[in-house]
Structure formats: structure tokens, C-alpha cells
Amino acid sequence: MCFGCTTPGGVSLRSDGSPGPQECPEKALEAMRILNLRVGDGATVDLDVNQSLTSPITLYDGPVESMLTNSLGPLPPVTRLYGRVWTGGPQVVVRYYEAHPPDGEPFPLCAVARLAHGQMQKKPESTPGTAILEFSRAGVYIVNSFR
Known part of the structure; x- marks a missing residue:
């Protein structure tokens, strides 16, 4: 483990390897205000476009391309979300930093992937740098x- 280390993207790591707090950039906050995307607005996403409708899936530390399966405010289904996966802690952490609507320009945003009841918890057979998830x-x- 590398408690207190910083990733290439400038995110500090907690003692369990999960990412620490990170502010949302002002440009992303502004873009979300313009698009009327509010904190707590949600939708469903395919976590990895290369593993859609597969069970289980394996996520790897590093960049990820996800896809909305239903609308998120003004963003239609098939909008791509680009972000980063961390597998170091007991739960997989996915943070999104950019959206690419199908018929529009990319823009910055701040969003996270979540599942209730601990379902972002990686399976015990996950090896370092990977996370096997049920869904x-x-x-x-x-x-x-x-946070």
C-alpha cells in the first residue's frame, strides 16, 4: 500500500488503496449548471462498454469508458462517460470526469458509479489491480x- 501517495491524476490514496477526496473542477461545475445537472441526479450506466450485459465483469485500475443506458438530465442513452477505476479498497471506486453525448461536444462533469447493498464490493477472487463484480x-x- 502507498498511504498518502498521489496518483498521476493528482488524487491522494487512502491507506486501503481507495482514492481520497477530490474537488470537482470549476469548469465541470459550470458545465453541469448550464446543463441543469444537479447533485444527486442519476441514471444507469454500463460500467465498461466492452463488457455490456456480461456477468460477472472484471474492471481494471485506470481509465474506463462507460455508457448511459437511460437519460441523465439532458444526456441521452448511449452518452459515453470517461473516468477512472480504483480497485485498491474493498469497494470498487469509479469516478467520471467527462461526458461525450452522441450528437454534441464533450464536456467536463463530476459523477460516480454506485450500487446499493455493497454490490460494488469486489469478489474475493479479484487479483491486485482488478475487481470482479457481479453486475x-x-x-x-x-x-x-x-469524497
């Missing part, structure tokens, strides 16, 4: 900072 879909929620 390929999760909720995605707008946030104003990452």
Missing part, C-alpha cells in the same frame, strides 16, 4: 466533489 451495470450520480 455490468450500476447507478451513476452527479456529485459536486468526490
